[in-house]
Amino acid sequence: xxxxxxxxxxxxxxxxxxxxxxxxxxxxxxxxxxxxxxxxxxxxxxxxxxxxxxxxxxxxxxxxxxxxxxxxxxxxxxxxxxxxxxxxxxxxxxxxxxxxxxxxxxxxxxxxxxxxxxxxxxxxxx
Numbered sequence: 818x819x820x821x822x823x824x825x826x827x828x829x830x831x832x833x834x835x836x837x838x839x840x841x842x843x844x845x846x847x848x849x850x851x852x853x854x855x856x857x858x859x860x861x862x863x864x865x866x867x868x869x870x871x872x873x874x875x876x877x878x879x880x881x882x883x884x885x886x887x888x889x890x891x892x893x894x895x896x897x898x899x900x901x902x903x904x905x906x907x908x909x910x911x912x913x914x915x916x917x918x919x920x921x922x923x924x925x926x927x928x929x930x931x932x933x934x935x936x937x938x939x940x941x942x943x
Contacts, residue, residue, distance in 0.1 A: 828940040834914060836932045841865075841916040841925040843934065845875035851938035852906045855898060856914065859933055862895035865916040865926035867934075871909035880915075880923060881907050888923045908941070 830851060834843035856867060868890045870878035881889040889907065891899050914934060918924040 830938045830940070832936045832938065834934050834936060836914070836916055836928045836934065838929070838931045839927050841927050842870065843914045845878060845911050845913045846936065847875075847911055848909065848938065850940060852908060852941045853901060853912060853936055854906065854939045855900045855937035856891070856893070857898050857935035857937070858893050858895055860896050861930065862893070862932060863916065863926060863929040864919060865893075865928075866890045866919050866921070867893045867899070868915040868917040868923060869907055870913045870915055871907045872911050873909070875911050878911060878913055881909075881912075888917075888921070890917060890921065890923070892919070906941075 832846060834846060836843045868888060869881040871881045872878040883889055883905070889905055891901065893899050914936070916926045916928050918926050
């Protein structure tokens with residue numbers, strides 16, 4: 818669900834996604850020409866890093882890596898806003914966020930309850 822950002826530049830958009838109870842991946846999000854630039858984590862979060870999957874359709878998402886072969890992931894904690902640096906922006910039509918192990922191996926970590934995450938996008942195509 819896209820959220821209203823009153824008082825913000827008209828090229829910023831917020832959208833909620835949920836990682837369900839006992840699972841490790843959110844639903845797929847159509848980016849609509851926008852780049853993911855930040856995430857807001859809920860007040861409760863099962864300890865894990867946040868990873869990204871990307872692809873050309875909702876059914877073909879794959880883990881996202883940088884050009885050095887490193888899995889794209891962010892260290893996150895409950896009740897935090899995490900800005901994603903421009904070198905980690907994924908330009909893909911579809912993305913999802915994943916809950917992954919803090920040892921940076923990318924192995925899945927299931928959340929202990931449904932977790933709603935706010936994704937902050939910035940328009941990069943017009």
